[in-house]
Structure formats: structure tokens, C-alpha cells
Amino acid sequence: MAKLAVIAIGGNSLIRDNTRQTVEDQYAAVCETARHIAGMIEQGYEVIITHGNGPQVGFILRRSEIANEVAGMHFVPLVACGADTQGAIGYQIQQAMDNEFKKRGLDKSAITLVTQVVVDGNDPAFKKPTKPIGSFYTREQAEKIQQEHPDWIMVSDAGRGYRRVVASPLPLEIVEKEVIHKLALGGYCMIAVGGGGIPVIRREDGTFAGVDAVIDKDFAAGLLAAAVKADELIISTGVPKVYLSYGQPDEKALDRVTLAELKEYVRENHFAPGSMLPKIQAVIRFLENGGRKAIITNPESLEAAVAGKAGTHVIL
Numbered sequence: 001m002a003k004l005a006v007i008a009i010g011g012n013s014l015i016r017d018n019t020r021q022t023v024e025d026q027y028a029a030v031c032e033t034a035r036h037i038a039g040m041i042e043q044g045y046e047v048i049i050t051h052g053n054g055p056q057v058g059f060i061l062r063r064s065e066i067a068n069e070v071a072g073m074h075f076v077p078l079v080a081c082g083a084d085t086q087g088a089i090g091y092q093i094q095q096a097m098d099n100e101f102k103k104r105g106l107d108k109s110a111i112t113l114v115t116q117v118v119v120d121g122n123d124p125a126f127k128k129p130t131k132p133i134g135s136f137y138t139r140e141q142a143e144k145i146q147q148e149h150p151d152w153i154m155v156s157d158a159g160r161g162y163r164r165v166v167a168s169p170l171p172l173e174i175v176e177k178e179v180i181h182k183l184a185l186g187g188y189c190m191i192a193v194g195g196g197g198i199p200v201i202r203r204e205d206g207t208f209a210g211v212d213a214v215i216d217k218d219f220a221a222g223l224l225a226a227a228v229k230a231d232e233l234i235i236s237t238g239v240p241k242v243y244l245s246y247g248q249p250d251e252k253a254l255d256r257v258t259l260a261e262l263k264e265y266v267r268e269n270h271f272a273p274g275s276m277l278p279k280i281q282a283v284i285r286f287l288e289n290g291g292r293k294a295i296i297t298n299p300e301s302l303e304a305a306v307a308g309k310a311g312t313h314v315i316l
């Protein structure tokens, strides 16, 4: 029987060169990742693909703000920018996967499902924005931007530059989880919960309303993997493995760790908040909620990683 994997693709890993951020460049990165995911499917996996949108949702929001400043056009609310990224990135992944299936003679097709994720309207995250979106800026650029836009909150993003941050409440429930699960079991390659899902609150009468925020896609991927009882949660990002003392002279790659060991490394502060830490927290959540195995690696190592020959493997 095929194994079911939820694969989370990093938004930053779809932007290979920060000086070139064209739609065409992103599609090329998507095609490369799709090739490796198709290789996994050939090894006997059914997959649900989810993806980040941090850079992309920030670009769309900024375009809307500039259109407002320059041409007086209406702002696009952040929640709608997030929904736009599910369509735009989902379209690229869907087309790239379908093309891979055709090239390999696989009788499969991909479906992108617009997905809402319930958050708590009183989540303290709404008062303390932490999710970096859009471009990276130098310190000088960030200081200038801060003067021009006093309402923006800027933070240093894991030592890679300065970025604007927005609210990022915890995902509580994936509204469309049952249909995602059914279609995946039916053999469709699902693309869902893009950008962590469109954040919505559930009103007392059971209806939903969108809220301006960006959910962490790693947390949402962990929740999705637990909800569909995935055999594996696979996080595809910019590094082949997770490291202890990352970037230090005594850096050490992790090949295989237990949940208990990983929790100890978190306590020892080995993982940068805003980049590797949320992935590790998502893995911990998944393994504490019924999951048995998680892998963190980069797109080019995906096939070797599921064969046990690459990546960082976390087990119970």
C-alpha cells in the first residue's frame, strides 16, 4: 500500500536568487521541486503538497499599497493577498506536477484546493506580529522604510536581513481536511493549505470570516499531517539537513534523532526562531499527535531522503 506523505515546500526555497524574483524564476524552482516529488511518487508515495507564501504574500500586499499610493486604487486586504497566493503558487505546482506525470507516463493528476484554516480571533499573536513577509532589506534600507512607514513592524529575520512582520495566529483546524484526505486517498496529488491556509475565525453561528494574518505553513502542515494521519511529514527547505550549532565552526548535521532528543536540542536553542524553529516545532507537534516519522531536507534530496539516504529523520 502506498505511504501517505504531507510535503511542505518553503516559500523562500521557491526563490533561489533574492536579486531575481520573477514569476518565471519561481516556476523554474517549482518545476525542480516537482521533479523530485514525482520521483517520490514513483517510489510508492501518495502526496499532499503544501507550500509557504511568506515572500509572495508580502510582494502582493506591497503592490496593492503602491497601487493605492500611486493610483488611488483600493487596498487588497492581507487575507485576500494570502488567498491570491494559494491560487498563483498552487497553479504553478499543479501544472508542474501534471507535466511530470505526463513525462513519466503516470496516470495521475494534481488538484489545488483553496483551503481555510480556523484561528482564534483572540490569539495574542494579533497583538504581537512575528511572521516575516515580502522582501529582505539591509539595515539601512529598513531604517529608511521605518521612517516612511511608521506603522510597519520590521525585524531581523534569522540573520538574513530585515523584513516586515504580520500577525501569525496558531492554526487550530483545517476546514477542508476531509475532502483533502478523501481526494488524496483517491490517488489525486493534492496541493492544499497553501501559505498555511487562509486564516478564518468561526463565528458563534458556525459561519466563517477571513482575518488579516499569515499562518505559519510549517505549523499548518503539521496539523494537516496529523489530521489526515499521514505516515510521514516531510519539510522541504533550503538546507539538506538540520544542524546543531548551525553556522558555527562546530556545526554538526543531524541524520537521525528521536523526538526526545529533538526536544532537548530545542531547549538548548539550536534552532533559529522564524526559520528552523517553527519547522522543528511542527515536527514535534506532528509526532506528539499520532505521527511516527518526519524528515527535513532540501528539494534535491527528497528522493534520497525517503529512501533513508539523506536528510534529517525524526522518529519517536
Ligand SMILES: Nc1ncnc2c1ncn2[C@@H]1O[C@H](COP(=O)(O)OP(=O)(O)O)[C@@H](O)[C@H]1O
Binding pocket: 009, 010, 011, 012, 013, 052, 158, 236, 237, 238, 239, 241, 242, 243, 244, 245, 246, 270, 271, 272, 274, 275, 276, 277
Ligand atoms: N539549526 C539549523 N539547521 C539548519 N538550518 C537552519 C538552522 N537554523 C536556521 N536555519 C536556517 O533556516 C532556513 C530555513 O528556514 P526558511 O528559509 O525560513 O524556511 P522556508 O524554506 O520554509 O521558507 C535554512 O535554509 C537555514 O538557513
Ligand SMILES: NC(=O)OP(=O)(O)O
Binding pocket: 009, 010, 011, 012, 051, 052, 053, 054, 055, 195, 196, 214, 215, 216, 217, 218
Ligand atoms: N506562510 C508561511 O509560513 O510561509 P513561508 O514558509 O514562506 O514563510
